[in-house]
Amino acid sequence: MASSDPLEEKILRRIPQEILVFSGILAIAAILAFDALTGIFIFAGGGVSALSFIWLRQSLVKFLSFSKKKAIKSAIALYGLRLVLILAVFFIIIFFFSTKIIAFVAGFSTIIGVFLVEAVAVLSRLKKWKN
Numbered sequence: 638m639a640s641s642d643p644l645e646e647k648i649l650r651r652i653p654q655e656i657l658v659f660s661g662i663l664a665i666a667a668i669l670a671f672d673a674l675t676g677i678f679i680f681a682g683g684g685v686s687a688l689s690f691i692w693l694r695q696s697l698v699k700f701l702s703f704s705k706k707k708a709i710k711s712a713i714a715l716y717g718l719r720l721v722l723i724l725a726v727f728f729i730i731i732f733f734f735s736t737k738i739i740a741f742v743a744g745f746s747t748i749i750g751v752f753l754v755e756a757v758a759v760l761s762r763l764k765k766w767k768n
Contacts, residue, residue: 682744
């Protein structure tokens with residue numbers, strides 16, 4: 638990704654790793670509090686979330702190099718495929734492990750916590766810069 642801001646690049650490369658670390662911490666806590674399968678599903682949800690973020694970032698870079706018309710068609714096709722794949726994963730888990738879907742969703746949602754932490758960190762840097 639050709640970005641002019643090295644800080645932005647550093648943050649974007651770091652996010653998938655932070656998702657895995659955060660979901661790993663939650664998975665260990667779940668293993669201690671519940672059972673191993675719950676921990677595995679939390680970590681698997683975080684892994685799917687990290688892979689989804691990487692895929693999204695790479696596809697955006699690719700779309701930005703296309704013409705507008707081709708980019709829109711490609712984006713609709715790719716995001717349709719992404720939605721189908723994510724729904725397929727959820728339906729497989731619901732079908733085979735219906736009691737563990739909340740654990741997977743918790744791991745998948747760790748991306749929200751990571752984004753919040755990164756936003757607070759960037760905002761604190763901006764406040765320091767203004768002062």
